[in-house]
Amino acid sequence: MxxxxxxxxxxxxxxxxxxxxxxxxxxxxxxxxxxxxxxxxxxxxxxxxxxxxxxxxxxxxxxxGEPLAYILGHREFWSLSFKVTPAVLVPRPESELLVQFGLDALTGIMQPRILDLGTGSGAIGLSLAYSLPHATVDAVDISPAALAVAEDNRRELGLSNVRTVLGNWFDAIRDETYDLIVSNPPYLADDDPHLATGHLAAEPQLALVSGKTGLEAYKLIAPQALGHLRTGGILLLEHGNTQASALRTILDECGYARTTIIRDLAGHERATRAHKPG
Ligand SMILES: C[S@@+](CC[C@H](N)C(=O)[O-])C[C@H]1O[C@@H](n2cnc3c(N)ncnc32)[C@H](O)[C@@H]1O
The missing domain is CATH 1.10.8.10 (Ubiquitin-associated (UBA) domain)
Structure with missing residues (x-):
């Protein structure tokens, strides 16, 4: 029965x-x-x-301990179905904040250019491209296996306004500029005890671990992003709920303006938005 x-x-x-x-x-x-x-x-x-x-x-x-999404082979994000494999992070509901605030940031821009750094399954970049058909999105990842998943999702969603790009952060997009750079980079320290438990134990280290402090990816992305943002352009970064103040220091040192912390529904500091000053 x-x-x-x-x-x-x-x-x-x-x-x-x-x-x-x-x-x-x-x-x-x-x-x-x-x-x-x-x-x-x-x-x-x-x-x-x-x-x-x-x-x-x-x-x-x-x-x-295998995550449900890997067993089923897909996960819903932004009301879209994304293929997921063990090569990519399982998209988290909190990351929908980056899509929501990314869309807000682009209000009034007719044909925005968007960069999604560390795209994984493509969840964030493809959701933005789906919601903004007149935008163009570059979706970058250093992992060929992850990028292949993003490309499958791009094709499955029928999106012709997205380019998937293999590369180390900005290396493969040297001369491009954007209205919005969005990223959910790896942000755990390499000795974080959570890495051995639950979902995290099954997910790719490349998607989770940033280095000794967890802030290494932000220190690489924040200064380089300034060279790839149009004046007034926005950098939108997801982070761990205890990292907002350290990230603000990094952004301040780079010279970003109007830095704002974004909280999730549980009230946790989950993302930070900053502007390239004019
Ligand atoms: C936390 S996952 C985020 C995946 C997806 N954006 C999401 O939110 O579900 C971080 C992603 O960054 C990629 N990544 C790590 N180091 C990178 C680098 N140096 N350059 C580009 N991508 C990188 C990983 O392969 C992984 O797909």
Missing amino acids: IGLVLETAIRDLNAISDSAPLDAEVLLAHTLRIDRGNLRARYDQSISTADTQHFHHLISRRRQ
Whole structure:
């Protein structure tokens, strides 16, 4: 019976997941190729041996700590479906703030030019390109495997206003200037204990770890971004919830103006916006 198989899986997952019922339901619905909402109506129905075995396989991957998004192969972000593989960070809901504030920043600019540095799956850059069909977006990543995922997502979303670019931060886009440079760079210190736990243990180190302090990527991006922003252009950076003040110091030292901290729905300092002065 479907209900029985589900209850057993939830008990199995309780040990490792705070969202065991949701995880199990999503994986069972995926196995049965139905909407999660239809599961309850089918609790008393039987399940084939092949589907049971497949479901157990997915549950055992989840039990070993693999993120749900890697098992399913996709994640929703900005109401769009993004392919994800272990080569990319699983896009986080908090990063939608960068899309929201990026769109705000570009109000009134007819054909904005946008750079997404460290694009990963392309979540931020492609969402901006989708929302602003008249914009052009360069989406840069140093990882060929991550960039291939971004390119697949670009194609799947039918976006012709995005260029995916392989490179180390600004190296491959030397002469370009932008109205908005957005980035969710790696920002964990290499000895951060969270790296060994939960989702982070399964995600690429290249996407997570910046160096000894966690601030290294900001120290590279902030000064170079000034040379690639139009006057009045905006740099929008996601960061850890304890990094806002250190990042502000970096931005002040570079000469940025009107620096503002952006909080997420939980009230955590999650991103910072700064302007290139005129
Ligand atoms: C935290 S992930 C962000 C991914 C995506 N933007 C998101 O928010 O879901 C950081 C990304 O930066 C890329 N990255 C790391 N170092 C880089 C560098 N030197 N130049 C360009 N990209 C880099 C990683 O490969 C990774 O995809």
